[in-house]
Amino acid sequence: MTRASLPPADSPRRTVARRILASFAITLLAFAVTAGYSASSQKRTAEDSEELAKGYVPVALKLGQLRAVQSTLASLVDGIPDEKNPVSTRILLETLTSVRRAMLEETRASMQNLRELGGPETKQLALDLTGELDLAHSTYASDKLAFDRLFAAFDASDRDGVNRELVQLGTMEHDGDKRLRALAEHVDRAMNDLSDRTRARERRAFLQLALLTALTLAVGVAVAIHTRRVLRPLEHVTERARAVARGDLTPQPLTRSDDEIGQLSTAFERMVGAVARAQSRAVANERLAAIGKMAAHVTHEIRNPLSSIGLNIELLEEELAGSSVPDEAKSLLAAITREVQRLEHLSEEYLRVARLPQPRMxxxxxxxxxxxxxxxxxxxxxxxxxxxxxxxxxxxxxxxxxxxxxxxxxxxxxxxxxxxxxxxxxxxxxxxxxxxxxxxxxxxxxxxxxxxxxxxxxxxxxxxxxxxxxxxxxxxxxxxxxxxxxxxxxxxxxxxxxxxxxxxxxxxxxxxxxxxxxxxxxxxxxxxx
Incomplete structure (x- = not known):
């Protein structure tokens, strides 16, 4: 490659540092996406666990306690005809209804807490559960009056009134028990659905996380290969430097790259070209120096004899000018003159090289x-x-x-x-x-x-x-x-x-x-x- 064919050393459009930084930025981005998705999945799982533990479980417990109280009340109502001491039964029923009212409020409060913890779907479910709880409560909301009428019939020894009130009261309590049972089943289904969704989300998150991890690993490998490819021309420049150190100054094709390595390769080849030209000039100068020494020797050993030969030839030509000398002899004399002149010209050329003075600038x-x-x-x-x-x-x-x-x-x-x-x-x-x-x-x-x-x-x-x-x-x-x-x-x-x-x-x-x-x-x- 000649000096004229080397491209100009412009500023690189894409530096090696920027390209490697961009490669690692891509790797970090892939890692950040993977880590972000993992954190998001863990956060969602934690929210589901909190919703289940602090929302659904308290509702289920309170509802179970409310069902137990309601079931006891229904059983007591069914055993009233066989009671021999209605007064103690009345006291027990009044205590249980008071406990039921307290449990009803606690269950409603737990449903309100579930509404505050969950997402839109859970909020709607909490509203539905609260509505079902209110319907269940409405079935036995008037049981106190029914109990009062029942025990009034007991006091009046009105067997027909007792039977009539018992039938009405039993229907009321058993309907409430059925509604609470249905409400409990609804809560259980909601808890199971939430658990199923959480497990499915965990499996899906695991698979997606594994896929993102594999993708991040692939991006890392690709970035490593890209970085290796970006830095590979540097190995060529290093090998070229070693070859030049061994004395190989043969021009080599440039590494085509629009970064610092390309600039380094171009500058290095220019340097090699300059060294080769300098070496060539040094060799030429050595040869010219040898010519100078030879010219000095020619001046001393050849030029003076040539001058003497030339002078004698001129004298001989003058002597032979008026005589009848064959043309062949004159031709030979002219040939000798030409050769002497050529040798004088040659010595002058050598002397011109040897005596070339420093220029007066x-x-x-x-x-x-x-x-x-x-x-x-x-x-x-x-x-x-x-x-x-x-x-x-x-x-x-x-x-x-x-x-x-x-x-x-x-x-x-x-x-x-x-x-x-x-x-x-x-x-x-x-x-x-x-x-x-x-x-x-x-x-x-x-x-x-x-x-x-x-x-x-x-x-x-x-x-x-x-x-x-x-x-x-x-x-x-x-x-x-x-x-x-x-x-x-x-x-x-x-x-x-x-x-x-x-x-x-x-x-x-x-x-x-x-x-x-x-x-x-x-x-x-x-x-x-």
Whole structure:
């Protein structure tokens, strides 16, 4: 992956912390639902138990006591004809009726308490029970008068009156006993129904709680898997770091993630790319240093003999100029001269690499410098059948550069473009502002450069041409990087190759040189006019 293909390091849309927090929030929500449902079920069960214990049970007990008193009264009424002492029976009946009245009030109070404890269904049941209790009471509400008439008949020895009152009183007491029995059965059914509903609710709550527990466990497992998946790219970054530590600087595809791990992966790959480029530059610099040492040796061991050979060839040519020498000998002498010149040119190339000085950085107008270089190179390009087109933005900031070295670098790039367009065509040169840099571009419309060749085009001694030292573009990159800039080579859209040189803009305090440069250019233009 090249540097240009790396995505920008934007802020993550979804952070790892938020995603993990959301996962645990889902788990807590599932647990809260389960716990809430469990608490609700327990609360409902407790309410049913309280309703049964404090509501129905007291009603059933009081009703049972009331039934016992009523049943005793009915039995006493049935045994009155056999009594030999009606006075004691009368006292007992009056006591029981007094107890029955008290028990009736207590039963009614317990029903009122049941009405206050229960829900809407229980409230309605309490109203119905109270109504049935009142109906039962209405059946024997007038028994006191009946008892008075009965014992009055006893006192008067009126056997017919006694029998008549006994029949009426027995019917009254037994009807009351039947109504109380029915009321007790109604209460028992209500208690059984409540118990059945409570047990069914408990079973249903148990099953639902088990289901919610299983669901919560599944959510927990899913959250754990999700968290593991979110953090898995971090393992890839760790393995990648270990591989880089072992020396593997081969570009790797990025981990596609819109969180901090994706940012970390992108930044790490950028760092690896920067380290690889730095290592490549270090290797290139070492090679250039070796070339410098070799150039010094060439200067001492080869250049002087070459000069001597060249001088002797010139003398020999002068000696043979007026004599009748065969053409073959002259051809051989010309061939020797060409080879000597080629060796001198080669030594000059090596010396240029070895003697490349540190740039003398000045804040100056790069656009004007590029215009002068293009004007100088245009005749050479036109002789090769090429059209040189310059496009410069207005109001460009001043840049920091050494004019002589940038001139050499730009001429190298333009001549490389000329050699790529042997059939003629158009070369575009542009100067643009690019953030904190000024970009100088050279675009040709040649056959283009394959990707594998483009990756090595700035290496020393690498050349695709049959002739040349392969040092032109290497020197160009050395010059640009010495200026604190960068140079890149990319395929041009539509065919050809695009070179791009980035030079840093000048600080504000140094930009005064820009105005002096502009005034000098204006003076030159007036002179030409």
């Amino acid at each position: 000045e804040a100056d107008d790069i656009a004007s410098a590029v215009r002068e270089i293009v004007a100088f190179a245009r005749p050479e390009m036109e002789r090769a059948g090429l059209e040189l087109v310059l496009d410069v933005d207005e109001d460009l900031p001043a840049a920091l550069f050494d004019e002589g070295q940038i001139r050499q670098a730009l001429l190298n790039v333009m001549r490389n473009a000329r050699e790529a367009m042997s059939d003629g065509g158009r070369i575009d040169v542009s100067v643009r502002a690019d953030g904190m840099s000024v970009a100088v571009g050279v675009d040709d419309r040649g056959g283009g450069i394959p990707d594998d060749v483009r990756a090595r085009i700035f290496d020393p001694f690498f050349s695709t041409k049959g002739e040349g030292t392969g040092l032109g573009l290497a020197i160009t990159r050395q010059i640009v990087e010495a200026h604190g800039g960068t140079i890149s080579c990319e395929a041009r859209e539509g065919g050809g190759t695009s070179f791009r040189i980035l030079l840093p803009i000048a600080p504000h305090r140094l930009s005064g040189a820009h105005s002096s440069r502009m005034s000098r250019v204006s003076t030159n233009q007036r002179r030409e006019a």
